[in-house]
Amino acid sequence: MNSSNRSITGALLTLLEQHSSVPGSLSTRVYRAIRSAILDSTLRTGDRLPSTRALAADLSISRSTAEVAYAQLEEEGYLTRGVGSGSYVSADTALRASGRNRAASPLPFSSAQALSRRGRQIADMGGCVDAREVRAFSAGMPALESFPAEVWHRLLTRHARERPADWMRYGDRQGLPQLREAIAQYLSLSRGVDCNADQVIVLTSSQQALGLIATMMLDAGDRIWMEDPGYGGAQTAFSGAGANIVPIPVDSNGMCVDHAMRAAPHARLAYVTPSHQYPLGMTLCLPRRLQLIEWARRENAWIVEDDYDSEFHYDSRPIAAIHGLDRHQRVLYVGTFSKVLFPGIRIAYLVVPKPLVSSFVTARSQVDGHTSSLMQAVLAEFMQDGHFMAHVRRMRELYRARRDIFMDEMQRHLSDRLRPQPTQGGLQTACLLNDQRQSDKRLAGIAARSGIDLPLLSRLYLGDVKQSGFVMGFSALTPAQIGDGIQVLARAWKD
Numbered sequence: 001m002n003s004s005n006r007s008i009t010g011a012l013l014t015l016l017e018q019h020s021s022v023p024g025s026l027s028t029r030v031y032r033a034i035r036s037a038i039l040d041s042t043l044r045t046g047d048r049l050p051s052t053r054a055l056a057a058d059l060s061i062s063r064s065t066a067e068v069a070y071a072q073l074e075e076e077g078y079l080t081r082g083v084g085s086g087s088y089v090s091a092d093t094a095l096r097a098s099g100r101n102r103a104a105s106p107l108p109f110s111s112a113q114a115l116s117r118r119g120r121q122i123a124d125m126g127g128c129v130d131a132r133e134v135r136a137f138s139a140g141m142p143a144l145e146s147f148p149a150e151v152w153h154r155l156l157t158r159h160a161r162e163r164p165a166d167w168m169r170y171g172d173r174q175g176l177p178q179l180r181e182a183i184a185q186y187l188s189l190s191r192g193v194d195c196n197a198d199q200v201i202v203l204t205s206s207q208q209a210l211g212l213i214a215t216m217m218l219d220a221g222d223r224i225w226m227e228d229p230g231y232g233g234a235q236t237a238f239s240g241a242g243a244n245i246v247p248i249p250v251d252s253n254g255m256c257v258d259h260a261m262r263a264a265p266h267a268r269l270a271y272v273t274p275s276h277q278y279p280l281g282m283t284l285c286l287p288r289r290l291q292l293i294e295w296a297r298r299e300n301a302w303i304v305e306d307d308y309d310s311e312f313h314y315d316s317r318p319i320a321a322i323h324g325l326d327r328h329q330r331v332l333y334v335g336t337f338s339k340v341l342f343p344g345i346r347i348a349y350l351v352v353p354k355p356l357v358s359s360f361v362t363a364r365s366q367v368d369g370h371t372s373s374l375m376q377a378v379l380a381e382f383m384q385d386g387h388f389m390a391h392v393r394r395m396r397e398l399y400r401a402r403r404d405i406f407m408d409e410m411q412r413h414l415s416d417r418l419r420p421q422p423t424q425g426g427l428q429t430a431c432l433l434n435d436q437r438q439s440d441k442r443l444a445g446i447a448a449r450s451g452i453d454l455p456l457l458s459r460l461y462l463g464d465v466k467q468s469g470f471v472m473g474f475s476a477l478t479p480a481q482i483g484d485g486i487q488v489l490a491r492a493w494k495d
Contacts, residue, residue, distance in 0.1 A: 026061060030069035038078050038089055049079070049087045135453045136485025139279075139428040139473035140339060146398060147342055151387055155378045167374035173365045174357075175202025175349070176376040182383040183335075183349050190389075191310060192320030193333060193351060201350045201360055202371050206308060206336040207233050209350040213269075213332055214241035216356075216363055217302055222268040225260045229460035229467075231278045231306065234271050243268075247462035250277055254284030257291045269302045270295075274322055275310040279430045279460055279471045281423035289322050296330035303331045311340045311392045312475075313425040314400040329353035337379065339427060340392060347371055347379055399427065399475045402482065406474040409483050413490045418469070427475035430457055433468045440468040443493065450492040452485060 037043045050058065052066040059066070070087055073079040081087045115123060134141055159167070174180065180197040187193035203209050210233060218224070220242030226235060228247035238245060246264040249256050255272055270292060274284035284292075296303050305322045323333045336348035352360050382388055403423065410420050416434065423429040433440060444454040457469040474482055 025065075027065045027068040027072075030055075030059070030061065030065065031072050034069065034073055035076075035078060043089050045089055045091045047089045049089070051086065134476045135451070136477055136481055136488075137428075137470070137472035137474065138453045138476070139455050139471045141473055141476040142339055142342060142427065143395065143398060143402075143476050144342055146395065148387060148391060152378065152382065155381050156374070159374060159377045159381075163377075167372070167377065169373075171370035171373035171376070173370055174361045175200065175371065176373060176380060178384070179347075179376045179380040180349075182380050184351075186383060186388070187321075187333075187335070187351070191307065192324030194324050194326075195333075195351045199351050199354055199357060201352065201357070201364060202376060203348045203350055203364065204346045204368065204371050205338065206306065206334050206348045207237065208367065209334045209348055210234050210237035210304070210306075211240075212350065212360060212363060212367070213304055213334075214238050214243070216360060217269060217332075218243045219268075223264045223266070225255070225264065225267050225270040225272075226462060227255050227272060227277060228462045229279055229457065230271070230462065231273065231308075232460060234304075234306065235462065238269075238271070245462060249463075249465075250280060250282065252282055254282055254288055255292075257288045257295065261295060266299055267301060269304060271304045271306065272322070273306045273308060275307055275319070276313070276424075276426045278306075278308065279428070279457060281421055281426060281429060283319060283424070284322075286319060289319070289325060293322065293326050293328070293330065296326075297328040301330065304334065305331055306334045308334070308336060309339050309426050310335075312396055312399055312427065314396065314403065315424045323351065329355070340395070341379075341388075345375060345379070347375060402474050402477065402479065403429070405479045406472075406482050406486075409486045413486050417490075417493060420472075428471050428473040431470050431472050432457070436468050438468060440470060444470065446492050447489055450488050452489050452492070454489075 034043070034049070043049075049055070049070075052063050052070055055061075056063040056066045070079060070081065074081050074087075077090055079087050080090050134144070177197065179202055180200040183200050183202075184193075184195050184197045187195060201209075203212070214237045218238065218241045221244060222242075223244045223246050224238055225248045226238070226245050227250050229250075230247075235245060246260070246267060248260040248263065254274060254277055255270075260267070260270070272284060272292070274289060276283065292303060295301065303322060303326070307321060310321070321333065323331045330353075332353075333351040334348070335351075337345050338348065350360070379388075406429070407420055410418060410431070418431040419434055421430045421432065433443075440454075440456050440458055444456055447454045454470040454472065457471055458466045460471070461467070477485065
C-alpha cells in the first residue's frame with residue numbers, strides 16, 4: 001500500500017471508531033465513516049481509496065463488508081469505480097461537499113439576530129410552566145388521587161379495543177361531534193352559555209384557545225384590556241400577537257370597567273376571568289358584566305371569557321356566564337378539562353359566534369390538526385353517562401373542606417406574615433404579605449429550600465402598582481399535607 005492509501009486508511013480507522021455507537025451493521029459503519037470523510041473534505045475529488053481487499057485487511061473486516069460499503073457509496077454517487085482502475089472520490093460529490101462545508105460554517109450569531117421581532121418578544125416573555133408534581137403549595141393542580149381512574153380506564157380500554165379505526169385515522173378538525181354535543185349541553189345547563197354543538201371547537205388546552213383567538217382577532221398594535229393582576233398565559237398569547245395590553249385594575253367587584261373605558265375606550269378586545277378572577281378570586285358583578293357587553297356592542301369589540309375553574313364555587317351559586325347574557329355575539333368563551341379532571345387529558349374547548357366557526361376551525365387545522373380522537377370519545381361517554389357531573393360534585397365538597405382547612409391553618413401559624421384573600425371557589429387563593437415592604441421573591445427562595453413552592457403574586461401584575469404575596473394552591477393536598485406545609489413554611493421564615 002502506498003503512503004497516500006495508508007493515510008486514508010488511518011483517517012478511516014479514526015472515523016470508524018467515532019461511528020462505533022452508530023446503530024446498524026459493520027458495513028453501515030464503514031459506509032458512514034467514508035461518507036463523513038468525503039463530506040468534511042478529508043477525502044477530496046479524485047482521491048483513490050484502497051481496494052476492498054486492502055481496506056478489509058487494514059480494518060480487520062471481511063472483504064464482503066468492505067464491498068457492501070463501497071457499493072452503497074457508488075450507488076449514491078460518492079464513488080466512481082472501474083474494473084482494474086480502482087475506486088475514486090466522485091468530482092460532483094466533492095464539489096457538493098465543499099459547498100456544504102461552507103454553508104455549515106456560518107459566522108457566529110445570537111438568538112436576537114436569528115429570531116423575528118415577534119419571536120424575540122415571545123422568547124423574552126418566557127413560556128407557560130405548570131407544576132408537574134404535587135407540592136405544597138403549587139397552584140392549579142386538581143386532586144388526582146380522587147379521580148375515578150377505574151371508570152376512566154374501563155371506558156378507555158373498551159373504546160381502544162372495540163373501534164380502533166375510529167381513533168387511528170385523522171380526526172374531525174372541530175372535534176368529535178359527540179363530545180361537542182356533550183360540552184354544549186353541559187355549558188347550557190350549568191353555566192347558562194347559549195350555544196349549540198356547532199359553535200364548540202375542541203382543542204388541546206386553554207392556552208391553545210387563547211393563541212388561536214390572538215391570531216384570528218388581533219392585529220399588531222391593537223389594544224386589549226386585561227385584568228391587573230391577571231393570568232400570565234393570556235398576556236403571553238396576546239403580547240406574542242403584537243397587541244398592546246392595557247392593564248385594568250380590579251376591586252371587590254372584579255374588573256373596573258369604568259376605568260377601562262377611560263383608559264382605552266376603543267380597545268379591540270377585553271380578556272376577563274369573571275366567575276373567579278385569577279388570581280385574586282373575586283367575581284365580576286352583574287352590572288359590570290352588562291356594562292362590558294354594551295361596550296363590546298357599541299365599539300364592535302370582543303370579550304374573551306376565560307371560565308377556567310367555574311365548576312368549583314363553594315359558598316354560593318356562580319353568576320351565569322357573560323356568554324349567556326350576550327345577545328350580540330361578541331363573546332368568545334374558553335374552558336378546559338385540565339383543572340376539573342386531570343392535566344394530562346389535554347382537552348379544552350372554545351365557543352365562538354356562529355359566523356366565526358369556519359374561520360377558526362381552518363386556523364386550528366394549521367396548528368395541530370385535531371385533538372386525540374380516542375381521548376375525546378372516552379370523555380364524551382364519561383360525560384354522557386353522568387360520571388363527569390358526579391365527579392364535579394364530589395370535588396366541590398372535597399375542595400371546600402380543603403380550603404377551609406387551609407384558611408384555618410394559615411390563621412393559626414402564619415397570620416403574622418400572610419393575609420389570605422377571601423375566595424368562594426377555585427383551586428388556590430392569593431395570600432398577601434402583611435408587610436408589603438418585604439420581597440416575596442426572597443421569601444419564596446427561603447421556602448423553596450425547605451421544599452415549599454410559592455408562586456409569586458407580584459409577577460402577575462402588569463402595571464406599576466404591584467402587591468407582594470403568593471398564589472397558594474390547596475386542592476391537591478390532603479389535610480395533613482396542608483398543615484405540615486404551613487408549619488414548615490412558618491419555621492423556615494423564622495430561622
